[in-house]
Amino acid sequence: MNKQPKIIVLDDDPTGSQTVHSCLLLMQWDVDTLRDGLRDESPIFFILTNTRALNPQEAQRTTQEVCRNLKSAIALENIEEYVIVSRSDSTLRGHYPIETDTIAQELGDFDAHFLIPAFFEGGRITRHSTHYLIIDGVETPVHETEFAQDSVFGYSYSYLPDYVNEKTKGKIKPEEVQCFLLEDIRKGTQERLRKLNHNQCCAVDAEKQSDLDKFAQDLLTVAREGKKFLFRSAASILTSLAGVGKQPIEAENMGKYKPTDNTGVILVGSHVKKTTQQLNQLLQQPEIIGIEIDVVLLRDNPNSRQEIITQALEKVNQALSNSKTPAIYTSREELTFADIATRLEFGKQVSSLLMEIVKGLPQDIGFLISKGGITSNDVLSDGLSLKEARLLGQILPGCSVITTPPNHSLFPNLPVVLFPGNVGDKDGLVTAYKRLNG
Structure with a gap:
């Protein structure tokens, strides 16, 4: 051969x-x-x-x-x-x-x-x-x-x-x-x-x-x-x-990769219809606390940025201290912009705000689920400042899990789910969350 x-x-x-x-x-x-x-x-x-x-x-x-x-x-x-x-x-x-x-x-x-x-x-x-x-x-x-x-x-x-x-x-x-x-x-x-x-x-x-x-x-x-x-x-x-064959740990057992027994954090950036359906199902779970990021406020008043970040992190810490799982998500209405360039530029501003939140998360969380392709990319390269990461496999069909290196400055050995916006059934986010939370 x-x-x-x-x-x-x-x-x-x-x-x-x-x-x-x-x-x-x-x-x-x-x-x-x-x-x-x-x-x-x-x-x-x-x-x-x-x-x-x-x-x-x-x-x-x-x-x-x-x-x-x-x-x-x-x-x-x-x-x-x-x-x-x-x-x-x-x-x-x-x-x-x-x-x-x-x-x-x-x-x-x-x-x-x-x-x-x-x-x-x-x-x-x-x-x-x-x-x-x-x-x-x-x-x-x-x-x-x-x-x-x-x-x-x-x-x-x-x-x-x-x-x-x-x-x-x-x-x-x-x-x-x-x-x-x-x-x-x-x-x-x-x-x-x-x-x-x-x-x-x-x-x-x-x-x-x-x-x-x-x-x-x-x-x-x-x-x-x-x-x-x-x-x-x-x-x-x-x-x-x-031709790499089967992954080492089955999707149902990916909770084994958690570095602590703590729950984790879910971050939802994508705006496609499927993501919004999945988010709605997730928010119905009794142990999930929804934390909405108002992007209209950011667009109309860019100076509100730091206040939005501070408030979101306070709510995250409060949820975790009550043994609840925070789901941080951007407000769902589709904003209109003068042109494509402006839209892409505002997208970058929203993402950079979300990444400041990621950097401020408590360091003992058990996992991070990132929903949306661009959001996931920014989580890896900016929020977690990774140069490279090892792919573990999929937690759902089409949904990858990576792990941060053992020497990561903030979140060593943290499993991170890269969840595309348009993948999974309506319960996809709930399933991924339950599998990781064990």
């Missing part, structure tokens, strides 16, 4: 590791940190770029910087076989094609890039090159969902060749996209893969994990022969590429 190529994932929010375990998540991308990832014994590692929270220029600059440092790290570690994945959202939101174009410019000469948005744990499948969300058992074309109306990353098509045409502003025409349909994948695609060149855009079907397992085997076989492939994908293809 040839050596497994290293799977290097540039993740645009920190939830892309939601189908694998026991690997490193890197919050920084200087050459030395990247070398840690390349040397690590796991076949896969993640670089958390958080570009989905950035504007297009910042996303391009960040991707460029990561790729340039990666090039140096790969040379220093003498890595010959590797696969690059631009991991993004399974509902097609994110900076496409900016990120894949930038990776191709910096790391060069890819024979193809594959769009693989299937994410089975979250009910996302692709058939006949059309991407669907399964909502309450109904397959819904993704352009008919709330995600297609995203004020930053909206789109009009579920048929991937039309989506590519829209996003590339006509640079890649629908008929130029090569479609790998279910019947192709199940028969085997090695011959077709060998013929790809000039960074050909390809759309890939998948209804179940075995489809991607088969496709990944063919891809890796052809990649070992010298073909260079780039992926723009959701998380499910990573399971197939990395």
Whole structure:
């Protein structure tokens, strides 16, 4: 058996590791940190770029910087076989094609890039090159969902060749996209893969994990022969590429990772409908104390920032001293802004306020649950100031748990749940909380 190529994932929010375990998540991308990832014994590692929270220029600059440092790290570690994945959202939101174009410019000469948005744990499948969300058992074309109306990353098509045409502003025409349909994948695609060149855009079907397992085997076989492939994908293809098997401790028993017997803290930033439903279920639990952060007050009176932080932390301490679990959440109404840039900028202000609260939490808490992709990224890189963290596995399908290092200055060995906004059923937050609280 040839050596497994290293799977290097540039993740645009920190939830892309939601189908694998026991690997490193890197919050920084200087050459030395990247070398840690390349040397690590796991076949896969993640670089958390958080570009989905950035504007297009910042996303391009960040991707460029990561790729340039990666090039140096790969040379220093003498890595010959590797696969690059631009991991993004399974509902097609994110900076496409900016990120894949930038990776191709910096790391060069890819024979193809594959769009693989299937994410089975979250009910996302692709058939006949059309991407669907399964909502309450109904397959819904993704352009008919709330995600297609995203004020930053909206789109009009579920048929991937039309989506590519829209996003590339006509640079890649629908008929130029090569479609790998279910019947192709199940028969085997090695011959077709060998013929790809000039960074050909390809759309890939998948209804179940075995489809991607088969496709990944063919891809890796052809990649070992010298073909260079780039992926723009959701998380499910990573399971197939990395092949890491079952996680060490089952989801139901993740409470074993708690460093103390104390309860923990839940932080909810995401505003998608699913998160609000899950928050409402959580707040009905008798031992949960809701602490609302009024973002309207912050918008209308930026000077209120310190007072909001101080009051929230007082309420957290009071809840914990009464053996209750605080759930800190941003107010739910959708605010409107003059333009996208202003909206993103205000999002950063809200997040930085939440991170000040995280830094002020009592140091003997038993766990932290972070709800929302961007919120989770900021918790890792800013709230906890982590350079890298080890992924333990999933507490729910699509919901990762990491642990802070033993020498962390504030919260050693703390399990932290990275809970994407749009994942889980209505009881998802309650289930994750109960599993950790034991």
